[in-house]
Amino acid sequence: MPTKPVAAKDAPDRVAPVPDAADDAAAAEMRGSSPVEAKPQPDAPEAPFRSPPKMPGHMPGMHGRPQIVPRAMAAKEDFAEGDYVVYPTHGVGKVERIATEEIAGHKLELIHITFEENRMTLRVPVAKARTAGLRKLATREMFEKALDLLKGRARIKRTMWSRRAQEYEQKINSGDPLQIAEVVRDLHRNAGQPDQSFSERQIYEAAMDRLAAEMGALDGTDKATAAAKLAEKLKAIVKGAAVEVDADGAEVEAEIEAATEAE
Numbered sequence: 001m002p003t004k005p006v007a008a009k010d011a012p013d014r015v016a017p018v019p020d021a022a023d024d025a026a027a028a029e030m031r032g033s034s035p036v037e038a039k040p041q042p043d044a045p046e047a048p049f050r051s052p053p054k055m056p057g058h059m060p061g062m063h064g065r066p067q068i069v070p071r072a073m074a075a076k077e078d079f080a081e082g083d084y085v086v087y088p089t090h091g092v093g094k095v096e097r098i099a100t101e102e103i104a105g106h107k108l109e110l111i112h113i114t115f116e117e118n119r120m121t122l123r124v125p126v127a128k129a130r131t132a133g134l135r136k137l138a139t140r141e142m143f144e145k146a147l148d149l150l151k152g153r154a155r156i157k158r159t160m161w162s163r164r165a166q167e168y169e170q171k172i173n174s175g176d177p178l179q180i181a182e183v184v185r186d187l188h189r190n191a192g193q194p195d196q197s198f199s200e201r202q203i204y205e206a207a208m209d210r211l212a213a214e215m216g217a218l219d220g221t222d223k224a225t226a227a228a229k230l231a232e233k234l235k236a237i238v239k240g241a242a243v244e245v246d247a248d249g250a251e252v253e254a255e256i257e258a259a260t261e262a263e
Helices: 021-030 126-132 140-149 161-174 177-187 198-219 223-235
Strands: 084-087 091-103 106-115 120-125 155-157 242-245 251-256
Touching: 091 198, 106 126, 120 126, 140 177, 140 198, 155 161, 155 177, 161 177, 161 198, 177 198, 198 223
Parallel strands: 155 242
Antiparallel strands: 084 091, 091 106, 106 120, 242 251
């Protein structure tokens, strides 16, 4: 009885036999010729590794993201109870006490800093105070330099507003009065100039708040009094058109109006 051919799907898996060297020699002898030895092929030279091109103003591996400058360490200082200090991300606070406490089985010397306006107490290890950017109030000479920056014309970068806003926030959170003054200078509007956008106003007020808090602590007054004094000083400053700068901060020929609309 004829057998039914096996369908392809029912056929068992088969592996084609791979002839070895002996089979090749036997086949060559039957043909009356000697087996041909395979000549070793030279290894292809490997292509030299080339690192991707570095984009200006970017760090390797950042995939086009803007370079973020790490926060500078504060100078080594000795803090005492009652000192007014500046913490980069929170502004001006007061050292309530310095005490040794046990945390997770380890004894740490901690600086207790109170921020009355936010009703917050921050504990900073003495060993980490410098790397955290904690510092005493600026000297009168340095703060005068910051106030002198307010007299200059605004410097607007040729970048999108989102990028500029990020840079402004980094300057505010640096805790450096000179950098904070630059934000106030670039975003300030005098009478007769177009109003700020909502996001510009928020960043401007945050920078003014930081400057006024440190100015009040230096003068021995409250922040409201210092803010009013700072506002009067800004009103008296007459500025020309803003200076347009490139991404590296170098001035370009074209000038734009001081009021640059946020994108």
